[in-house]
Amino acid sequence: MPEAPSDATRIAAGARDRVRFEEEALALSEQVYRVARHVASSREDAEELVQETYARAFRSWRSYQPGTNLRAWLLRILTNLNIDRGRRAQRTPPMQGLEANDYFLYDRLAESDGGLSDEEKVVERLSQDDIVTALSAVPHDFRDVIVLVDIGDFSYQDAAQILDIPIGTVMSRLHRGRRILKRELAESVLEEGT
Amino acid sequence: MMGHAHDPCAHCEEMMQPYLDHILNEEEMREAEMHLDQCEWCRRRYRFEESLRVYVRQAIREPMPAELKQKLAALRIPLD
Numbered sequence: 001m002p003e004a005p006s007d008a009t010r011i012a013a014g015a016r017d018r019v020r021f022e023e024e025a026l027a028l029s030e031q032v033y034r035v036a037r038h039v040a041s042s043r044e045d046a047e048e049l050v051q052e053t054y055a056r057a058f059r060s061w062r063s064y065q066p067g068t069n070l071r072a073w074l075l076r077i078l079t080n081l082n083i084d085r086g087r088r089a090q091r092t093p094p095m096q097g098l099e100a101n102d103y104f105l106y107d108r109l110a111e112s113d114g115g116l117s118d119e120e121k122v123v124e125r126l127s128q129d130d131i132v133t134a135l136s137a138v139p140h141d142f143r144d145v146i147v148l149v150d151i152g153d154f155s156y157q158d159a160a161q162i163l164d165i166p167i168g169t170v171m172s173r174l175h176r177g178r179r180i181l182k183r184e185l186a187e188s189v190l191e192e193g194t
Numbered sequence: 195m196m197g198h199a200h201d202p203c204a205h206c207e208e209m210m211q212p213y214l215d216h217i218l219n220e221e222e223m224r225e226a227e228m229h230l231d232q233c234e235w236c237r238r239r240y241r242f243e244e245s246l247r248v249y250v251r252q253a254i255r256e257p258m259p260a261e262l263k264q265k266l267a268a269l270r271i272p273l274d
Contacts, residue, residue, distance in 0.1 A: 022270045029266055033258040047262050054266045102207050106242040119242040123249045131253040
């Protein structure tokens with residue numbers, strides 16, 4: 001019968017698992033930051049949020065189940081911390097003036113460009129600043145979903161788990177959120193044009 | 195198609211987001227593609243939306259500050 005592992009062996013194995021966990025988590029930090037940068041209200045907030053996330057993750061590494069999605073696990077911590085910090089804007093304002101269709105932005109841009117131009121060129125009329133500003137103007141509940149799915153490449157299912165909301169809510173927020181984003185973009189372009 | 199018998203472009207517009215998210219079923223996908231094949235108006239708008247998504251991702255990409263990376267590494271729990 002094999003001998004039970006000694007305490008020293010067990011501690012060594014535990015330390016090895018922890019080190020591996022920390023290394024895997026750190027390897028994901030760029031991706032975690034990318035999401036944090038756009039769910040938090042500022043760059044400073046994002047940096048603090050990422051640090052708090054990692055501090056908590058390192059403390060509670062044992063509650064992570066190896067083999068499951070570590071990136072989703074980290075972002076679950078991050079979004080919970082973000083809510084706890086109370087740094088979120090108040091609930092979503094009413095959706096006044098939400099455009100009735102999805103082609104709105106293209107139509108506005110193409111129209112102000114004299115009509116028949118190449119789609120990719122039309123997109124390039126938007127500056128990086130336009131996009132950053134428009135995204136930050138999208139209310140939190142909607143922005144979180146856009147950032148996770150469209151920027152973080154999470155599936156609807158993962159986004160639902162991270163935010164602890166039903167998948168149907170992910171889909172409807174994504175749908176509305178993208179429209180709000182396009183409305184904001186259209187507004188910034190129209191302002192520049194005047 | 196039900197509810198949109200008179201305006202195939204309105205129906206096509208409704209399918210745009212699910213189409214680009216790859217969540218249409220096969221039949222809906224065929225239907226969208228059939229319409230896009232014949233309708234340049236919708237096709238331009240689909241292409242625009244696709245480019246917009248790519249463009250948004252590129253525009254907001256911001257590298258992580260190097261100091262932050264170091265700060266995170268420093269949060270690791272030291273070995274006993």
